Ligand code: DAT
């Protein structure tokens with residue numbers, strides 16, 4: 195089943211020069227990039243993106259971090275793309291993420307964990323609309 199997911203290469207990934215590394219892994223997996231953009235988020239978009247975490251103690255810090263510099267937003271498409279990219283990304287905390295995953299190989303801290311990927315079909319639809327409202 196082909197589906198779409200939203201991925202972000204967060205500001206830490208961009209500032210560390212990991213855009214090519216992440217996109218290479220995505221493309222080698224067989225996922226196809228259908229939208230791609232470097233941008234800096236405003237606070238309202240960041241809060242909306244992370245609305246499910248609004249009550250968490252780390253929410254303000256998370257919004258500050260994700261708006262701290264340019265990120266890369268992308269929509270990728272392919273067989274079970276949502277779950278497929280989550281598997282490529284690895285566990286939320288890079289310390290626990292398996293070697294071979296993006297976070298497991300390249301990350302160390304839970305907030306600066308390099309990438310985001312939608313976690314369900316509902317989130318993917320919502321997040322794609324938020325980041326790429328004009329995407330057909
Ligand atoms: P994921 O990005 O794996 O979907 P999530 O949706 O639970 O993880 O959390 C969103 C982001 O919030 C996560 O990528 C990093 C940050 N985060 C999660 N748990 C955290 C914590 N305990 N302390 C600080 N930041 C955290």
Ligand code: MG
Nearest residue numbers: 310311312313
């Ligand atoms: Mg999440």
